[in-house]
Amino acid sequence: MSDGEVEAERSRRPLPGTAPKGDEARAFRPARSPGMVCRQRGSFTPSPEPPVPPSKSSFLYTEVFTAMTHRLPIGILGATGMVGQRFIQLLEDHPWFEVTWLAASDRSSGKPYGEAVKWRLDTPLPARIERMTVSPAEPEGAPRVVFAALDATIARELEPRFANAGCAVVSNSSAFRMAPNVPLVIPEVNADHLHLIEEQPSRRDSGGYMVTNPNCSAIGLVLALKPLEERFGIEQVFVATLQAVSGAGYPGVASMDILGNVVPYIASEEEKMEAETLKLLGRLESGPAGHAVRPLAARMSAHCNRVAVEDGHTESVSIKLGNKLGRPVTREDILTAWEEFRPLAGQDLPMAPAQPVEFAPQNDRPQPRLDRNRGRGMAATVGRLRPCGLLDWKFTVLSHNTIRGAAGAAILNAELLVSLGKLEPATAASHA
Numbered sequence: 001m002s003d004g005e006v007e008a009e010r011s012r013r014p015l016p017g018t019a020p021k022g023d024e025a026r027a028f029r030p031a032r033s034p035g036m037v038c039r040q041r042g043s044f045t046p047s048p049e050p051p052v053p054p055s056k057s058s059f060l061y062t063e064v065f066t067a068m069t070h071r072l073p074i075g076i077l078g079a080t081g082m083v084g085q086r087f088i089q090l091l092e093d094h095p096w097f098e099v100t101w102l103a104a105s106d107r108s109s110g111k112p113y114g115e116a117v118k119w120r121l122d123t124p125l126p127a128r129i130e131r132m133t134v135s136p137a138e139p140e141g142a143p144r145v146v147f148a149a150l151d152a153t154i155a156r157e158l159e160p161r162f163a164n165a166g167c168a169v170v171s172n173s174s175a176f177r178m179a180p181n182v183p184l185v186i187p188e189v190n191a192d193h194l195h196l197i198e199e200q201p202s203r204r205d206s207g208g209y210m211v212t213n214p215n216c217s218a219i220g221l222v223l224a225l226k227p228l229e230e231r232f233g234i235e236q237v238f239v240a241t242l243q244a245v246s247g248a249g250y251p252g253v254a255s256m257d258i259l260g261n262v263v264p265y266i267a268s269e270e271e272k273m274e275a276e277t278l279k280l281l282g283r284l285e286s287g288p289a290g291h292a293v294r295p296l297a298a299r300m301s302a303h304c305n306r307v308a309v310e311d312g313h314t315e316s317v318s319i320k321l322g323n324k325l326g327r328p329v330t331r332e333d334i335l336t337a338w339e340e341f342r343p344l345a346g347q348d349l350p351m352a353p354a355q356p357v358e359f360a361p362q363n364d365r366p367q368p369r370l371d372r373n374r375g376r377g378m379a380a381t382v383g384r385l386r387p388c389g390l391l392d393w394k395f396t397v398l399s400h401n402t403i404r405g406a407a408g409a410a411i412l413n414a415e416l417l418v419s420l421g422k423l424e425p426a427t428a429a430s431h432a
Contacts, residue, residue, distance in 0.1 A: 038142045038167040038208070072423065073143040074414070075101035077158065079134065080108050080117045082250045083149035083172055086407035092126050094411070095350055096418060097145070099129060103137040110134065120250055139165035145423055147410055148173055163200070163208035168423055170211050170414045172406050174268075177212045177276060180292055184212050184279050186219060186409070187416045188343045188356045189226045192284050197422065199290045211417065213409035217241050217269060217304060217313055218276040220399025223356055223380040224317070227341035229281055232329050233322020234296065236391055237277070240303040242314040243269075244368065247401045248306065258308045269304040312368030313401045320391040331385060334393060335359060338382060349415040351408055353378040359385075366398035377403030378412070 074091070078084045079102040091099050103109075108116035114130035135141065139162050146162055148155060148171040155173035162169050176182040181199035185191065194211065202208045214222065221239060228234060243266065245252050257263060278295035285294050321329050338357045345354075353375030360366045360383035371381040377400040388394040399405055417423050 038139045038144060038146075038162065038165045071096060071098040072145055072418070073098055073100040074145040074147060075099070075103065075143045076147050076149065077103050077137060077162070078149035078151075078154075079113065080104045081149055082120060082246065083402065083406045085117065085119060085121050086402050087147050087149060087411070088126065088129055089121050089123055090351070090403070090407055090411055092129075096415060097411070099132075101135055101141070101143050101146075102129070102132055103135045103142070105137070108134045109136045118250075139167060142167055144168060145170065145414060147171075147407075147414070149407070150175075159210055160202070163202040163210050164206060166202075166206040166208040168209060168211070168414075168417065170213075170410045170417070172213055172410050174212075174215065174272060176210055177214065177272075178279065181290075182210050182212055184214060184276060184293075185413050185416070186214060186222055186226075186280060187349070187352065187412050188341070189222055189280055190282075190284075191343075191416060193293060194417070194420065194422065195284060195291050196293070211413055213406075213413055214276045214280060215269070215272045216247050216399075216401040216405025217243060217273050217302075217315070218280065219405050219409055220313060220380040220397050221273070221315055221317065222277055222280045223399070224338070224382050224395070224397045225277070225281060225319070227337040227357065228319065228321065228334060229296065231324065231337045232333070233324045234281070234298050234319055235322055236320035237298060237300040238318040238391065239273070239301070240305070240316045241269075241273075242305055242307045242309070242316075244309040244311050244313055244401050245306065246311050247313065247405075253306060258306065261308065263306040264303075266304045266306055270302045273302040273304065274300045309368050311400060311402060312372035312398055313405065314366070314368060314396065314398050316394070316396055318388045318391045318394040321393070329392065331393075334385060347419060349412060349419065351376075351378060351412040351415055355379060357382060359383065366396060368398060371398050372400040375404075378408050380404070 074097045076084050076087050076099060088099060091097055102113055104116060111134050113132045113134055114125060116134050119125045137158055144167060146167045146169050148159055148169055150158060150173050152173050152175040155171065155175035159169050159171055159175065177184045181196050183193045183196045185193055197203055197209045200209045225234060245258055277300060279293055281296040282293045284291055338359055341357050344352045356379055358374050358379050358381050360371060360381050365371060365383045366381035374381050380397055380399045382395050382397050385395040
């Protein structure tokens, strides 16, 4: 559904959605394996073939050593919706994951996916996916890894059932983002919060767990704020959003409401944006009762608006910085912080952008039409950095709301979990 040219790939791995050829295919497509299957009582059906011993490669904070030796079978809950469709698009020819199971509502269950879905994206529905039969939204027969693209009300019921049955549920839903023992994660920002997985009862009982990604309006903002918070500290944040209609799903906002208009209200959006931003930028702490996240001690105010743009959330941000440097923060300080922010460099996670925060120096950028696909839709673009008359500095940030802000964010979380060995069966998992 995205427009414009996608930025040329800067990673040595093939893009999800692009079929590697020749030597690239042999280098990047591991041997397939049936993998692990969830069951109702949390047991696993192992692959009939023994796994290939992994080569050592160090990843992130846990010092776990792991490597991909086969493509992991994955499932999609809510596969017929807009985010479910985006999952399918981004996972086509993904080097680590293979879609083997699709589930949706009762009216879609039992139908070929091509009949159950109204495909709305700008790439063709993959023929293999089109022929797949949609399964009931039940844990029986689901693969070990499940991406969830569910309405929050449905997610509150279904996601714990899948986790209790032994599935790793990588969710785009808001249902459990603020739960104390559920990680709300952006891999570049707070990978260490994944320790919260081990606090979930389902992890101990069946090996299953839930991990969430943030609201589409919070994720671009937090990517821009994280390097500033690390270097300078942040005391206050003021943000006003201009959010694309695709964030409301399909059919979304009625044309008579949005064409030639701005709607200055999105239900619960401001509250979610404020709470999630402070949790994401917070610190994981250990106490007598286990680990918990202490939110960032900053004041924040958000104003959220729906505008007549197809894809791409634009946000006008003002911030008051802390005093970590012992001197006023300069424009050059901020630009350097953004430029040097590459926390996943060298990890070779397929969906990770080489430069998570890109600066656009033009006076009239970023713009959704021109900049939303930077970093294959996974980068946040910042621009218009200038002094603020009320706080310290102000700028504009743009991110793709259905790629970085939804399906792409969940896929990157799953890649991080793979790299940390968190998608192994319960008996082999590292309970850090």
